[in-house]
Amino acid sequence: MSPTDSSAAAPAPALLTVRGLQKSFGSNQVLKSVDLTVARGQVLALIGPSGSGKTTVLRCLNGLEIADGGTIEIVGAEDATHAPVVIDFAPAHGKRAGVPKKALGTLRDRSAMVFQHYNLFPHKTVLENVMEGPVVVQRRPRAEVEAEALQLLDRVGLGDKRDSYPFELSGGQQQRVGIVRALALRPTLLLFDEPTSALDPELVGDVLRLIKELAGEGWTMVIVTHELEFAREVATEVAFVDGGTIVEHGDPKELLRNPQHERTRQFLHRLLFPF
């Protein structure tokens, strides 16, 4: 065995490492101390009751919220322009002003979010929605971006909707555009916030299938979801969030079948037997 081979047996290097993440809104401490590690190509599912802080975790990862404690370390793609970056939210840095804008920018550049309510731009066509970030923000060549965008739209079955406006699409179609918009940014980390919870039940399948395909292609993802079956099948790890901390995490099949904590057990029970 070559040394390279033996190192392959070691755990894959972390793409995302979150340590002691804290976030308060006024006196409401929403994230007490969140620790996460996601290796390249892994899928972490966050489950937990409403109001437990799952969305806030994602928003901190995407730089939409500025955490007030802890660190986020995110590694990029293999090329040199994507050196790992560590963002330190230590209170010693003071509030907002203390966190370097550039670091937050990097966080936004490297992660892309798929929103619960899609949040497509209503005044732009499907294609424009997808191309806006790569062309206007990333300044990549329009022709190249367009070709890539059309290819992505084709693959999610929406090639013929390129010139439609969001309001002309069903919820499931809008969410698939939302996913394509995120992919077109070429992020290293994909974030999904309950991507199917605003959808009519018959439209959920298409979107989950697409996310599953992306997982199969090696995308690294953090997904907030209430679809336990989906989490079991697609996630490489499940973390149960409650009261602003991660109560337990582990192998999906193991955790969902045999939770170690009473709070997890109760939550799963409520999900499985809603009435």
Add this chain to the structure above:
Amino acid sequence: MSDTTWQLMLDSLWPMLSGAIMGTIPLALASFAIGLVLALVLALMRLSRRRWLSSIARVYISIVRGTPLLVQLFVIFYGLPPLGIVIDPWPSAILAFSINVGGYAAEVIRAAILSVPKGQWEAAYMIGMSHQRSLTRIILPQAARVSVPPLSNTFISLVKDTSLASLILVTELFRVAQEIAAFSREFMALYLEAALIYWVICLVLSSGQSVLEKRLDRYVAH
């Protein structure tokens, strides 16, 4: 009505129309354009996190909306010269109307910006846009659609308000009507004729508003 009255009205039609074309309409257009720019700046100041910027805008808007337009016009045209600032009738009128439109339209634009769902800002930030770019490329186009009806009202009011400029010697539609009425003594006929022309202009503007609303329809979240 006598034939001579009809004849007078017919003869006055072109002078009045040219008063509208050379006076009323350019006055309204110029003031509205300048006023809108001012309004956008004021609206952004009002929404700024910097308290002092927001306060300045708030006071400005309060003064403009809390005082009569005619008083604003007279302050500029008759009030400033004793202080050594003399402004010609036309620029005075444009200045007064712009300042006025700025105050009213600022609140319209501010409300329109606030009406765009927060998720639009977040999606814009998510794709990497700065605050500035989010505003210009994502938020303002959507706010524009929402503000078309109220801003159209502002513009239509402005067209009628430009008649006040006759009081500072600007030759526009109503001043032409006044001058012809003064020597012919046919007040009713000429003022009704002026009213009719204002009405037609406003009808045209209203239909323009509908067209614009339809064209911008996709700009609003459904």
